[in-house]
Amino acid sequence: MFEKLITYLQFPFVRYAFIVGILIAVCSALLGVILVLKRYSFIGDGLSHVAFGAISVATVMNLTDNMLFVMPATVLAAVFLLKGGKSRKVHGDAAIAMVSVSALAIGYLLMNVFSASSNLTGDICSTLFGSTALITLSMKDVIVCLVAAVITVAVFIIFYNRIFAVTFDEDFSKASGVRAERYNLLIAVIIAVIIVIAMNLIGSLLISALVVFPALSAMCIFRNFRAVTVCAVIFSVVCVLLGLILSIIFSTPTGATIVTCDLAGYLLFLLCGKIRTCG
Amino acid sequence: MALLKCEDLVLGYDNTVLASDINIEIGTGEYHCIVGENGTGKTTLMKTILGLKEPLSGRIIYGDGLSKNEIGYLPQQTDAQRDFPASVKEIVLSGFQGRLGLRPFYSSEQKKEALANMERMGISDLRDRSYRELSGGQQQRVLLARALCATEKMLFLDEPVAGLDPQVTVDMYELINRLNREDKTAIIMITHDIDAARKYATHLIRFESNEVVTECLKN
Ligand SMILES: Nc1ncnc2c1ncn2[C@@H]1O[C@H](COP(=O)(O)OP(=O)(O)OP(=O)(O)O)[C@@H](O)[C@H]1O
Numbered sequence: 371m372f373e374k375l376i377t378y379l380q381f382p383f384v385r386y387a388f389i390v391g392i393l394i395a396v397c398s399a400l401l402g403v404i405l406v407l408k409r410y411s412f413i414g415d416g417l418s419h420v421a422f423g424a425i426s427v428a429t430v431m432n433l434t435d436n437m438l439f440v441m442p443a444t445v446l447a448a449v450f451l452l453k454g455g456k457s458r459k460v461h462g463d464a465a466i467a468m469v470s471v472s473a474l475a476i477g478y479l480l481m482n483v484f485s486a487s488s489n490l491t492g493d494i495c496s497t498l499f500g501s502t503a504l505i506t507l508s509m510k511d512v513i514v515c516l517v518a519a520v521i522t523v524a525v526f527i528i529f530y531n532r533i534f535a536v537t538f539d540e541d542f543s544k545a546s547g548v549r550a551e552r553y554n555l556l557i558a559v560i561i562a563v564i565i566v567i568a569m570n571l572i573g574s575l576l577i578s579a580l581v582v583f584p585a586l587s588a589m590c591i592f593r594n595f596r597a598v599t600v601c602a603v604i605f606s607v608v609c610v611l612l613g614l615i616l617s618i619i620f621s622t623p624t625g626a627t628i629v630t631c632d633l634a635g636y637l638l639f640l641l642c643g644k645i646r647t648c649g
Numbered sequence: 650m651a652l653l654k655c656e657d658l659v660l661g662y663d664n665t666v667l668a669s670d671i672n673i674e675i676g677t678g679e680y681h682c683i684v685g686e687n688g689t690g691k692t693t694l695m696k697t698i699l700g701l702k703e704p705l706s707g708r709i710i711y712g713d714g715l716s717k718n719e720i721g722y723l724p725q726q727t728d729a730q731r732d733f734p735a736s737v738k739e740i741v742l743s744g745f746q747g748r749l750g751l752r753p754f755y756s757s758e759q760k761k762e763a764l765a766n767m768e769r770m771g772i773s774d775l776r777d778r779s780y781r782e783l784s785g786g787q788q789q790r791v792l793l794a795r796a797l798c799a800t801e802k803m804l805f806l807d808e809p810v811a812g813l814d815p816q817v818t819v820d821m822y823e824l825i826n827r828l829n830r831e832d833k834t835a836i837i838m839i840t841h842d843i844d845a846a847r848k849y850a851t852h853l854i855r856f857e858s859n860e861v862v863t864e865c866l867k868n
């Protein structure tokens with residue numbers, strides 16, 4: 371069993387998958403804390419569907435580098451969804467649902483009508499649920515991911531106090547002269563970038579798990595913002611690592627295995643939280 | 650010139666006008682009380698002055714070197730944050746957010762001042778407790794301590810004593826009064842307690858059925 375793991379780890383692409391997995395776990399947990407507290411849990415889901423739609427469009431247009439189209443399209447959608455959830459007539463969750471299903475439908479439609487691929491269902495399935503076997507990443511993918519992760523973590527640390535304040539009480543922030551919209555915009559852009567990167571690893575339907583589970587689990591046990599943030603990051607990294615290892619050992623689909631680990635971890639934390647409050 | 654001036658302000662939402670022709674001037678060290686029945690637009694006026702909401706028409710002018718980050722605000726209700734995992738200390742410190750400047754973290758003086766403000770509000774023994782596990786009155790005091798951290802020149806209070814017990818209510822009024830007298834902080838307070846308003850305020854802004862009347866109580 372472990373020999374299999376050891377053998378696998380000798381391949382560079384497996385090591386790349388682990389590195390990217392850890393990086394994505396850290397970023398998605400940080401963003402997840404903000405999104406869950408802002409009542410925007412589903413934005414990850416919505417954005418990944420937008421990314422799916424954008425990938426279809428890019429495929430149909432035969433672009434050499436899909437990312438050049440997918441990234442800006444997703445960022446735009448994120449800005450649209452996060453911006454002024456209160457002021458628009460269509461409210462946050464409804465807007466997300468609308469954008470999300472539209473992108474999914476159009477993406478599938480385009481793929482179906484125009485795709486030249488012989489294995490259409492397989493292609494779509496792996497975009498939605500992540501590839502069945504471990505993904506093959508190049509050195510370039512790893513570097514892109516590393517850069518995005520470093521930026522995310524740096525932004526989070528530098529703006530930690532402001533992000534906390536704006537998330538806790540936006541009106542107070544605005545009243546005391548903080549440009550709250552700027553931070554919302556910043557968060558939106560980073561979310562979009564992380565989602566697009568994470569989609570390869572885990573698939574677009576399952577990505578919400580990486581966003582919500584760490585934050586929710588940490589909130590079962592901890593009662594202050596800093597502890598919740600730190601715990602969410604650790605939780606997320608452990609689950610992704612465990613998921614990757616299990617998926618190699620048992621040859622299961624990576625994305626689904628990681629999400630199952632997240633769920634198991636959440637249930638464990640929920641139980642611990644209950645025991646703690648009772649005891 | 651006054652710290653802050655409202656000229657021909659018209660308040661309302663979308664197409665409904667709540668109040669019009671509002672002309673207010675707030676100078677250093679003044680104490681304005683806003684009174685009126687429920688739903689007449691007191692909170693709306695405060696939010697409009699703070700820039701959280703656009704006026705239907707009219708202007709709000711910040712003068713005399715008052716900048717946005719010298720304003721403290723105690724909202725009437727923060728409903729969204731019932732289950733937010735945050736400690737009292739984290740929330741009170743966040744009052745300094747407007748004055749972080751280019752620094753990413755709060756300075757040690759700011760931390761000391763936050764502690765002093767918690768002391769003043771009598772919540773220093775709650776400082777590591779979670780906000781969501783506090784009673785309504787305790788939460789109110791946490792938010793007031795945060796507002797104290799934010800302010801140097803001007804403090805906006807939307808019903809600061811709502812939900813406080815009688816003793817703490819008196820303490821709170823005295824505290825606000827001291828800030829006003831000793832630190833020359835201008836106070837704009839919404840209250841339903843007309844006696845307290847007459848006792849402490851220098852100016853009264855009354856929301857009546859179809860007009861807003863301003864009245865000077867002391868000179
Ligand atoms: N976001 C909103 N959109 C539309 N109308 C609103 C909105 N918020 C408040 N109103 C309406 O504006 C009016 C004034 O509300 P406001 O909160 O300013 O009252 P208030 O004077 O502060 O009352 P209270 O004493 O109960 O706090 C009310 O009739 C209310 O229904």
Ligand SMILES: [Mg+2]
Nearest residue numbers: 691692725807
């Ligand atoms: Mg009100």
